Amino acid sequence: xxxxxxxxxxxxxxxxxxxxxxxxxxxxxxxxxxxxxxxxxxxxxxxxxxxxxxxxxxxxxxxxxxxxxxxxxxxxxxxxxxxxxxxxxxxxxxxxxxxxxxxxxxxxxxxxxxxxxxxxxxxxxxxxxxxxxxxxxxxxxxxxxxxxxxxxxxxxxxxxxxxxxxxxxxxxxxxxxxxxxxxxxxxxxxxxxxxxxxxxxxxxxxxxxxxxxxxxxxxxxxxxxxxxxxxxxxxxxxxxxxxxxxxxxxxxxxxxxxxxxxxxxxxxxxxxxxxxxxxxxxxxxxxxxxxxxxxxxxxxxxxxxxxxxxxxxxxxxxxxxxxxxxxxxxxxxxxxxxxxxxxxxxxxxxxxxxxxxxxxxxxxxxxxxxxxxxxxxxxxxxxxxxxxxxxxxxxxxxxxxxxxxxxxxxxxxxxxxxxxxxxxxxxxxxxxxxxxxxxxxx
Numbered sequence: 001x002x003x004x005x006x007x008x009x010x011x012x013x014x015x016x017x018x019x020x021x022x023x024x025x026x027x028x029x030x031x032x033x034x035x036x037x038x039x040x041x042x043x044x045x046x047x048x049x050x051x052x053x054x055x056x057x058x059x060x061x062x063x064x065x066x067x068x069x070x071x072x073x074x075x076x077x078x079x080x081x082x083x084x085x086x087x088x089x090x091x092x093x094x095x096x097x098x099x100x101x102x103x104x105x106x107x108x109x110x111x112x113x114x115x116x117x118x119x120x121x122x123x124x125x126x127x128x129x130x131x132x133x134x135x136x137x138x139x140x141x142x143x144x145x146x147x148x149x150x151x152x153x154x155x156x157x158x159x160x161x162x163x164x165x166x167x168x169x170x171x172x173x174x175x176x177x178x179x180x181x182x183x184x185x186x187x188x189x190x191x192x193x194x195x196x197x198x199x200x201x202x203x204x205x206x207x208x209x210x211x212x213x214x215x216x217x218x219x220x221x222x223x224x225x226x227x228x229x230x231x232x233x234x235x236x237x238x239x240x241x242x243x244x245x246x247x248x249x250x251x252x253x254x255x256x257x258x259x260x261x262x263x264x265x266x267x268x269x270x271x272x273x274x275x276x277x278x279x280x281x282x283x284x285x286x287x288x289x290x291x292x293x294x295x296x297x298x299x300x301x302x303x304x305x306x307x308x309x310x311x312x313x314x315x316x317x318x319x320x321x322x323x324x325x326x327x328x329x330x331x332x333x334x335x336x337x338x339x340x341x342x343x344x345x346x347x348x349x350x351x352x353x354x355x356x357x358x359x360x361x362x363x364x365x366x367x368x369x370x371x372x373x374x375x376x377x378x379x380x381x382x383x384x385x386x387x388x389x390x391x392x393x394x395x396x397x398x399x400x401x402x403x404x405x406x407x408x409x410x411x412x413x414x415x416x417x418x419x420x421x422x423x424x425x426x427x428x429x430x431x432x433x434x435x436x437x438x439x440x441x442x
Contacts, residue, residue: 004170012163027148034144042122042133050126080134176200192219243268293331305339313347316356323362327442330419338415341408342373342435350375367441376432
């Protein structure tokens with residue numbers, strides 16, 4: 001069901017219920033008022049006849065025949081009037097008056113069934129006369145129903161006319177949505193330009209803002225993806241070129257020269273494999289979390305990283321722990337990748353034979369843990385601090401090994417951002433760098 005039809009139906013049903021209740025109340029009040037007005041007409045007619053009789057030259061002691069000859073009254077069907085002397089003789093009567101013994105009726109209003117019909121009767125006694133005016137109830141009902149019908153027709157016209165106007169108005173009000181859908185259908189796959197709808201209503205502006213914000217983020221993601229693809233292609237081309245070159249040297253050389261070329265080719269393969277592993281790790285930071293990859297101990301992950309460090313570098317690493325160990329919502333494989341990249345960067349950029357200090361500070365009150373890696377390398381210049389974290393960017397100043405892929409800090413930052421953590425890089429007193437990753441605790 002369309003929004004337009006739904007709105008008209010809801011409004012129509014609500015109006016129908018409300019207007020039906022109002023119409024019932026109005027008709028009930030109108031019927032009561034009409035009954036009162038018709039009763040008032042009976043009383044007024046009786047008083048008017050009484051006033052006329054007061055001014056007439058009539059002798060109530062005259063014979064009935066003479067009085068009847070003096071006053072002759074005709075009336076319409078359903079309305080009657082009768083004049084009697086208080087002693088009982090009928091002085092005058094309309095032809096439509098019902099034949100009844102009206103001398104026994106009480107003064108004022110009453111209702112009586114006469115000759116199979118219900119009559120509304122008003123009796124007035126004044127100056128020796130009894131004046132009786134009557135209305136037939138069914139004639140009253142016809143009059144009241146006609147009046148109610150006349151009042152109900154404009155009501156129905158207003159109701160259905162209002163629904164029609166509402167249908168047209170809602171259609172015009174939803175026109176910006178139609179314009180929006182047409183613009184969305186017309187967009188190409190790579191078209192991320194903002195959507196503009198002229199004269200958009202207030203309710204549609206937040207939707208347009210949200211959609212344009214989404215398009216902006218999509219444009220940024222597409223740009224980042226293209227940049228990543230270009231950088232990855234360049235990064236992978238370099239080791240492949242090195243491997244190809246050394247293999248060609250092996251074909252045309254022998255002995256130690258061939259062995260050296262093979263060793264260089266193997267180094268290129270290792271660098272290529274590491275780059276591909278890092279790219280896969282970066283891709284996994286944006287993938288769905290596997291529930292089986294939960295982390296119940298941060299220290300277990302840190303010790304696992306330290307155990308995998310080469311024997312020649314293991315002696316340089318020290319670990320201090322502050323607080324009780326706990327788990328984290330970050331998957332174990334991701335947390336291990338983040339800590340491993342921080343440790344590898346510290347080894348790669350710190351000077352030989354300098355200590356690298358690891359620390360893990362648990363704060364159960366704030367449900368946070370800070371894992372820090374401090375080295376004694378050259379640190380970061382202002383230009384490098386602005387560039388670090390960009391994918392495939394490497395700071396060559398002071399780098400002791402040449403096998404990095406330029407994705408380590410990007411991976412750490414992506415993991416921290418996804419799980420409401422934070423990565424900070426600050427200079428260390430006495431030279432070097434402190435890399436801290438703040439992670440939530442389970």
